[in-house]
Amino acid sequence: MSAQLLFQRRACLLSIIAILLSITSCTAENRRTKNVSLIGAGASFPAPLYQRWFADYNQQNPNVEINYQSVGSSVGVQQLSNGTVDFAASDVAITDEQAAKIKQGVIALPVTAGAIVLAYNLPKIPTGLKLSRQVYINIFLGKIKNWHDPQIALANPGINLPNLPIQVVHRADGSGTTSVLTQHLSAINPEWKRKVGAGKSIAWLVGIGAKGNEGVTAQVQQISGAIGYVEYAYATQNKIPIAALENKSGNYIIPTPESAAKTLEAVTLPADKLIAFITDPTDAQSYPIVTYTWLLTYKQYQDPVKAQALKNFVNWAVTEGQKSSLELGYIPLSKKVVVKIQSATKKIAE
Missing domain, CATH: 3.40.190.10 (Periplasmic binding protein-like II)
Known part of the structure; x- marks a missing residue:
């Protein structure tokens, strides 16, 4: 066998080995990318937008499935308190009294408005x-x-x-x-x-x-x-x-x-607690009944995969997800509010 032919065969063999190693690496990576299912419940106010978000996010991230039940703010907050959901939603966020009953702690994130x-x-x-x-x-x-x-x-x-x-x-x-x-x-x-x-x-x-x-x-x-x-x-x-x-x-x-x-524009969200309301706006061109609506997460999750998945989703929702807001009749968040939400989201811990 000529030296040139031997060299070609070795080169071909090395290429095959490289491909096999690549496939093995991808398979290992897929194993490390765990599938995660998140369950939420609460306000019907943002439900049309949430359903669009969860579907769009799942298309981009097939390993993350988010299910949401539109059962009303009261039931959502109660289920969060009972620990039967991974997140809740409420048009009035959460009171200090309600938050005190949740041992894992709670973070209120105003992800959209209407x-x-x-x-x-x-x-x-x-x-x-x-x-x-x-x-x-x-x-x-x-x-x-x-x-x-x-x-x-x-x-x-x-x-x-x-x-x-x-x-x-x-x-x-x-x-x-x-x-x-x-x-x-x-x-x-x-x-x-x-x-x-x-x-x-x-x-x-x-x-x-x-x-x-x-x-x-x-x-x-x-x-x-x-x-x-x-x-x-x-x-x-x-x-x-x-x-x-x-x-x-x-x-x-x-x-x-x-x-x-x-x-x-007249609502100021405190940096330490992103909850604020305006009951009767004074601006001449303001519609009188408007509110943020809040996604409620725990501060502490036992499952690190769920914690990270929620962080990733919220960051997507307040950036890419906002593109769906106007189409469905909701109000896109201002850049200032987005920055505050991203900062608060970092507090979600494993």
């Missing part, structure tokens, strides 16, 4: 309905019972309001959306604050209950004359008319991502 809108079902009025502050308070107090009421007509000249009973649809489950709405109502009206107050679950004076933003949306769609409060994305995706609401400056503002973002 507007709470008053969606209505008046077939002949698909757009243009305006509701003054006193009117929507009185509708929820049960003082205004018919769409033909003169108080509604006052802000809607030229609109032929029907002689139709008003059917209020509200949440039946413990809800952060309810808490945000009722905090706003309490801030702008002493009678509401005195008679009803604010909270995730309240004693409604009128109306019928439905579970989740999904349930309220469905009831409003089905009942002629209905009005209910839902997150902006639920109304727009289901093509339900939305009322323009009077803000503190006396302007009637149509809820849009732009008018909601204007409201958020």
Whole structure:
């Protein structure tokens, strides 16, 4: 055998060995890349965006599967406290009292934001309905019972309001959306604050209950004359008319991502605790009912793989994930808020 042929065979053999070693290395690496399944539960407010995020993230990271149940903020926080989920979600974050009951500690991360809108079902009025502050308070107090009421007509000249009973649809489950709405109502009206107050679950004076933003949306769609409060994305995706609401400056503002973002400009999130609300914004162009919604994680995880997976996901959600926000009707986070979230996320420990 010639020296040249021997050299060629050796070179070929070395190439084969190199390929086999590469395959072995990749196989070992795949073994080290563990599959992880994360389970979360809570607010229905951000659920459409969360479901998109989890699907998109899984496509990019097939070894990470995230399952989320839209069961309401109250149930989500309770399940986090019980240790039956890996993370929760709430439109009102978490109170100090609730946090104290979670031995692993808790971190509240405001990963997106949105507007709470008053969606209505008046077939002949698909757009243009305006509701003054006193009117929507009185509708929820049960003082205004018919769409033909003169108080509604006052802000809607030229609109032929029907002689139709008003059917209020509200949440039946413990809800952060309810808490945000009722905090706003309490801030702008002493009678509401005195008679009803604010909270995730309240004693409604009128109306019928439905579970989740999904349930309220469905009831409003089905009942002629209905009005209910839902997150902006639920109304727009289901093509339900939305009322323009009077803000503190006396302007009637149509809820849009732009008018909601204007409201958020007045909210300052403390660096040490990323929880803050604004119950009645003063800017002339601000939509009046807007909130962040929070992803709640433990500070300490027994499983290091889950801890790292959550860190990775949150960092993706507040950067790449924000590209889906506007498309689905949510408000992209400002760069300042993103930096604060990334800093807080580092505190998630194994």
